[in-house]
Amino acid sequence: AQRVTQPEKLLSVFKGAPVELKCNYSYSGSPELFWYVQYSRQRLQLLLRHISRESIKGFTADLNKGETSFHLKKPFAQEEDSAMYYCALNGGATNKLIFGTGTLLAVQP
Amino acid sequence: DAMVIQNPRYQVTQFGKPVTLSCSQTLNHNVMYWYQQKSSQAPKLLFHYYDKDFNNEADTPDNFQSRRPNTSFCFLDIRSPGLGDAAMYLCATSRLAGAYEQYFGPGTRLTVT
Numbered sequence: 001a002q003r004v005t006q007p008e009k010l011l012s013v014f015k016g017a018p019v020e021l022k023c024n025y026s027y028s029g030s031p032e033l034f035w036y037v038q039y040s041r042q043r044l045q046l047l048l049r050h051i052s053r054e055s056i057k058g059f060t061a062d063l064n065k066g067e068t069s070f071h072l073k074k075p076f077a078q079e080e081d082s083a084m085y086y087c088a089l090n091g092g093a094t095n096k097l098i099f100g101t102g103t104l105l106a107v108q109p
Numbered sequence: 110d111a112m113v114i115q116n117p118r119y120q121v122t123q124f125g126k127p128v129t130l131s132c133s134q135t136l137n138h139n140v141m142y143w144y145q146q147k148s149s150q151a152p153k154l155l156f157h158y159y160d161k162d163f164n165n166e167a168d169t170p171d172n173f174q175s176r177r178p179n180t181s182f183c184f185l186d187i188r189s190p191g192l193g194d195a196a197m198y199l200c201a202t203s204r205l206a207g208a209y210e211q212y213f214g215p216g217t218r219l220t221v222t
Contacts, residue, residue, distance in 0.1 A: 086151070097142075
């Protein structure tokens with residue numbers, strides 16, 4: 001079964017500290033993985049996708065097939081990074097995104 | 110700005126009284142999705158349209174129906190809402206299927222009394 005696990009409901013860090021939001025997935029094929037973000041009072045939006053191998057707003061995520069993980073990282077957190085972050089999996093030829101339950105990142109001043 | 114619009118933003122309905130939620134898009138995307146998100150849970154896909162082709166998720170209750178009269182509009186009909194259907198309903202679009210970015214609307218929060 002396809003599944004996305006985000007073990008932390010809440011991650012609280014201080015401004016300037018490194019951030020790592022964990023995401024593990026379960027999928028037998030070659031997955032396509034995404035991070036979506038929802039800032040306060042805004043809609044859910046794409047942050048980054050693994051196939052692009054890009055850095056967005058200082059965030060990066062590397063797909064580790066051996067560990068079935070796609071952790072989101074940023075070396076120095078900013079207050080404006082405070083938001084809800086969802087990891088999502090697109091499995092194969094389906095049109096389906098499977099979301100994790102999300103991690104609320106709170107960056108303290 | 111091109112976007113995904115959902116109306117209304119808040120909807121209150123009575124137990125068993127049919128309700129329709131609306132989604133429109135100006136992106137001219139081929140695919141439109143409906144997700145249900147309950148408190149502290151992940152968004153869960155109910156169904157999606159690829160153009161006019163309707164694709165229902167196996168575990169979506171029969172109580173939930175959808176219509177897509179044209180490219181721009183998609184509706185979610187709940188025939189007999191129960192208390193357990195209270196949730197945020199998210200509409201999303203994507204240009205094509207698969208690993209394409211999905212663009213989300215702001216959501217409609219449904220309350221069932």
